[in-house]
Amino acid sequence: MTYQENIRLAIQSIRSNRLRTLLTALIIAIGLSALVGILTTLDAVKKSMTETFSSMGSNSFTIRNRGTGIRIGGSGQKPKSFTSIKYTDAIRLKDSLPQAIVAVSVTASNGATVKYEKEKTNPNIKVVGIDENGLSSQSLELALGRNFSKTEAGQEQNACIIGHEIxxxxxxxxxxxxxxxxxxxxRLKVIGVLKLKGSSMGANVDRSVYITLLKGKRINSFADPSYTISISVSDNSHMDNTIGDAIAEFRTIRKLKVTQANNFEIAKSDAVAQTLIENSKYVAWGGIAIGVITLIGASIGLMNIMLVSVTERTREIGVRKAIGANPAVIRKQFLIEAVVICMIGGSIGIFFGLLLGNVISFFMGGTFIIPWMFxxxxxxLCVMVGVLSGYYPAKKASKLDPVEALRYE
Structure with a gap:
């Protein structure tokens, strides 16, 4: 008997037991939907994060106060406090790196309210002091107006650039x-409006006001503000040398001894994305565990259905053996039937998993993706589950005595 004939008989048997087949296929579909959905979401978000941080430039890095980066996991201990980066320290480093484009910025407030005549915003506006390179260092573009000039950035100008939402x-x-x-x-004069950017990694540029660096220094609402220094080079091949020069120069500025560790940290533009991507593997393992547990349950259910099917079709098996079907043919027929049921459930599960994963990714700011590997x-995986679940029932069917099977009622 050919494989095509076995598949035809499997489909015929499935049609005659639609309810049981549908229930088993749905269990398999749910397992694969959870598995493919979670993995698709992670893949889409990873791709989005990589693209987002790549747009900031692979030839840039940031110097910030040590301990201010993202911490995931760990012992739960309070992070050690380090000396904040002062305004004078940041400016001295900027002046000492003429070969690179250096931007200095500082957060002046995280909960300001912006008003114009009778209109006002919620008290959730971020106010940031920047220099003339501040917008380009964050890949921000202007929709209207202009940027701060170098002269303006070094003065306490009552001017600002506002986000699109404001x-x-x-x-x-x-x-x-x-x-x-x-x-x-x-009171500040608006000289520019940023293009719509959207929220990214918890920061919303559209709800931000950018002022000159010195103005940000004077009106800062924090007791001990720490300045951030963003450095970019024209050629990525100069990155390592520039990082080395920046570290050596900043250690001198911060008056660190040779035996002392850096009290600042270097973060490349994609460091946050890489941190999150590395830690997303735990979510992936959780998704795999959920999918595997569900598939184990589905395989047990499929095995029971196949055993019931063998019992119900005992007479049919006897007839086929009587007309020349050997045990291998009977075994193959039931195995193919189990695999077909798994493939039906798997197709449904993969479709809904892709749909679910991409919908979640869309709402999280990710991109559409088709993970062919998954x-x-x-x-x-469906074929494996089908073979494992169908082997014992198929073996049992192939060993039935044809005489006894023909007499079965």
Whole structure:
């Protein structure tokens, strides 16, 4: 008997037991949906994070106060406190690296309210002091107006650049350039509006106000603010040398002895993405565990259904043996039937897993993705589950005595 004939008989048997087949296929589908859905979501988010941080430039890095980076896991101990990076330290380092583009910034407030006439925002506006390179270091583009000049950045200018959401809230589509807004108790003239950026990694540029660095230094609401220094080079091949020069120069500025460790840290533009991607493997293992447990349950259910099927079709098996079917043919027929049921459930599960994963990814800011590796792996897994679940019932069917099987009622 050919494989095509076995498949035809398997489909015929499945049609005659639709309810049991559907229930088993659904169990398999749920298992694969959970597995493929979680892995698809992770893949899509990884791709989105990589693209986002790559757009910031692979030839840039940041110097910030040590201990301010993202911490995932660990012993739960409070991080050690290090000396903040002062304004004078940041400016000295900027002046000592003429071969690179250096941007200095500082957060002046995280909960400011911005007002214009009768309109005002919620008290969740971030105020950031930047220099003339501050926007380019964050890959921010202007929709209207202009950037701070180098001269303006070194002065306490009452000027600002606002995010897209603030512009819409306060001006409702009108041109905000040249208008005077109130940021807390301070009155600032709008000279630029940023393009819509959206939220990324918990930061929303559209709800931010950018002021000159010296203005940010003067109105800062924090007791001990720490400045951030972003450095980029024109050629990625110069990255390591520039990092080495920056570390050596900044150690001198911070008056660190040879035996002392750095009290600042270097973070490349994709460091956050890499940290999150590395830790996402635990979520992936959790998804795999959920999928495998569900598939084990599905395989047990499939085995029971196949055993019931063998009992119900005992007479049919006897007839086939009587007309010349050998044990290998009977065994093959039931194995193929189990695999077909798994493939039906697997197809449904993979489809809904892809759909679910990409919908979640879309709402998390990720991109659409078709993970061919997971799709192929899912189908291979279905075949394995089908073979493992169907082997014992198929073996039992192949060993039935034809005479006894024909007499079975």
């Amino acid at each position: 512009s819409n809230t306060l001006f409702n589509g009108d041109d905000p350039i040249g208008k005077i807004i109130s940021v807390g108790p301070h 799709i192929i792996g899912g189908f291979i």
